[in-house]
Amino acid sequence: GENVEQHPSTLSVQEGDSAVIKCTYSDSASNYFPWYKQELGKGPQLIIDIRSNVGEKKDQRIAVTLNKTAKHFSLHITETQPEDSAVYFCAARMDTGNQFYFGTGTSLTVIP
Amino acid sequence: KAGVTQTPRYLIKTRGQQVTLSCSPISGHRSVSWYQQTPGQGLQFLFEYFSETQRNKGNFPGRFSGRQFSNSRSEMNVSTLELGDSALYLCASSPLPGNTEAFFGQGTRLTVV
Numbered sequence: 018g019e020n021v022e023q024h025p026s027t028l029s030v031q032e033g034d035s036a037v038i039k040c041t042y043s044d045s046a047s048n049y050f051p052w053y054k055q056e057l058g059k060g061p062q063l064i065i066d067i068r069s070n071v072g073e074k075k076d077q078r079i080a081v082t083l084n085k086t087a088k089h090f091s092l093h094i095t096e097t098q099p100e101d102s103a104v105y106f107c108a109a110r111m112d113t114g115n116q117f118y119f120g121t122g123t124s125l126t127v128i129p
Numbered sequence: 130k131a132g133v134t135q136t137p138r139y140l141i142k143t144r145g146q147q148v149t150l151s152c153s154p155i156s157g158h159r160s161v162s163w164y165q166q167t168p169g170q171g172l173q174f175l176f177e178y179f180s181e182t183q184r185n186k187g188n189f190p191g192r193f194s195g196r197q198f199s200n201s202r203s204e205m206n207v208s209t210l211e212l213g214d215s216a217l218y219l220c221a222s223s224p225l226p227g228n229t230e231a232f233f234g235q236g237t238r239l240t241v242v
Contacts, residue, residue: 051230060133060219060233061172106172114185115162115226119172 019044021109023120030097031128038123040107041089047109050090052081055104097127131156133222133234141240147208150237152220154201160223161203163195167216178203179226210241
């Protein structure tokens with residue numbers, strides 16, 4: 018099956034700085050890569066996603082890049098704010114099923 | 130539009146008991162998936178339902194089961210509870226199976242004592 022690795026497991030940044038979280042996947046059949054933000058006591062919230070036919074996608078302060086050859090994708094958050102503090106999960110899914118394979122999560126802390 | 134609704138939010142059960150969790154997907158969404166989230170194992174896929182049929186099942190024992198109703202609402206059941214079943218159980222809603230976004234509910238926090 019698919020194996021998704023996520024780094025780093027924890028990340029602290031100063032408010033206003035950028036944060037980058039990286040994920041790798043193992044199965045070239047994966048073609049959909051969402052990112053979820055999970056705050057304490059809540060379910061994961063979809064914040065951005067990218068499909069395998071696209072190399073980069075941006076939504077205001079958040080961007081995701083995908084390198085299919087290297088099988089890795091990254092989340093970039095610019096101008097971080099304290100409310101960005103949460104656990105972020107990457108995931109991968111193949112076209113043949115609806116099952117997500119999740120990374121182990123990155124706990125992001127934005128220091129005011 | 131209402132989001133994914135999971136009930137109850139919290140449950141405390143005793144070892145050996147059984148439990149039923151409920152998930153109402155976003156209106157119009159017909160695919161429902163269930164995940165177990167624990168600190169040690171992270172997010173793990175349990176099963177997926179579409180049109181009242183289980184399409185896919187994760188690597189969990191037969192004590193974990195589910196079903197989907199004609200209105201797309203889904204339930205999952207865990208029988209003979211073990212301490213290790215303590216987890217956050219999350220339901221994800223998608224318009225269709227396959228290449229579409231998935232939206233999660235708040236989850237049901239199950240504690241087995």
